[in-house]
Amino acid sequence: MKNIQSVPFSDEVDLLSYEIFSGLTEEELDSLTQSMSCTLHKRGNILYHEGSRINGAYVVIKGILKIYKTGFDGKEQIIRFAKDGDLIGFRSVVSDELACTTSKVVNDAVLCYLPSEVLTSLIKVNPEFAMSLMKLTCRELGESNKFLTDIAQKTVRERLAEVLLLLMDTFDLDEDSTLQISLTREELANMVGTATESVIRLLSEFKSDKLIELNGRKIKLINIPKLIKIGNVYI
């Protein structure tokens, strides 16, 4: 199965348009562009597995990936999704540890690979770049702690409402108020941290309560204020 392809004209990818690289000088950007290689990855492709050593990070140019951990009994816990502009695998590169998550393509994706040495040397010569990566990681840490608290304290119902709103923030709604990402019920369950059946039942409940409409994997949010209330989501 050919599920990885080199992207033609990969040097046409303009890193400057991504916020994370805005601190780099023109020469630094050039050298980074030279050393990176961009590839197209099909749905289902795994970039790296939890526990494996990775020698570089990826920038997402296009598509969606899910980043998850696998529990001791084999169940996935989705940590986050990555979309265009996001950096993947960066944590392991910096901490010099094995990957602590698995990254899997959910929507066909174009990814540019950035070798560790190049990244770390940029961090060492460009403090502004270092600072912006540090900010990124610190924000992510804040979110992770927030979600940790929610999983520990909120009910499944609250968490499901919250996850729907989170998906709205990350992937936006289309003109029809429908979430621009389609996940299986199992994937939703693996975000919420619950059983698939529980998600199915709660989605039906939200539907009969006129909070959402369901059409296969498409979810339309029709009463967002109520979802916010149910999820106890505060800004």
Next chain:
Amino acid sequence: MKNIQSVPFSDEVDLLSYEIFSGLTEEELDSLTQSMSCTLHKRGNILYHEGSRINGAYVVIKGILKIYKTGFDGKEQIIRFAKDGDLIGFRSVVSDELACTTSKVVNDAVLCYLPSEVLTSLIKVNPEFAMSLMKLTCRELGESNKFLTDIAQKTVRERLAEVLLLLMDTFDLDEDSTLQISLTREELANMVGTATESVIRLLSEFKSDKLIELNGRKIKLINIPKLIKIGNVYI
């Protein structure tokens, strides 16, 4: 109530002995030492509240602090403990966000305050220092994601066993195999993410199963391999 005191001879605190500062030059260390102020904080003292703006970070010289978030219903979720050599509040300083946790003194502590400007300017001039802080944050992120998965997937029983082992790793056991930190049942519950009563019942159960011995807040671990098995803790 006088629960904060300036520490005499605060310039005798030798930052060099802390790993995080090992990347600094002698001059940088000197200037950092000049600008810092060390104080003694009594049990119960709060360094900063979730949501407040902080203008610097603290290094823990001595003592123990708990770092926690407060859920929407007022229940605490302990994110981590900080002990000597740890940095507190650093995440908010770097990400330039309001504090996302509250820090409270659990065991009387000596803390040195490092103003934001000094820290950020050091990050900008010393890439090695920047890199070591980034490593720190990335490791913390890895741990947070790990714990997130555990809370989402493990039972309360498994998590309690895991937390006891975590406390062992962080604070060590004394000659008598007793945990060198004493927490209330409620605090344990706020780590595990459960109700206080559940922790009380499970501790009694662990005790009758001869895994631990209890003496007030002192917990002695007498069958660690079994605790590892119960907690499904793999290295």
Next chain:
DNA sequence: ATAAAAAAGTGATAAATGTCATCATTTGAT
């Protein structure tokens, strides 16, 4: 040293959530 407050412990019960079995429906590969 003593009283008040906080924490620990216990039982009864309710509520939330997971599990299992089964069948319908959709998806994806050939």
Next chain:
DNA sequence: ATCAAATGATGACATTTATCACTTTTTTAT
């Protein structure tokens, strides 16, 4: 276009965990 595999849906039931009400014990402040 067809068929196997994956996903979705639903009911019955078991299990886990939270909640409440109360008593005992320990800690803390004066």
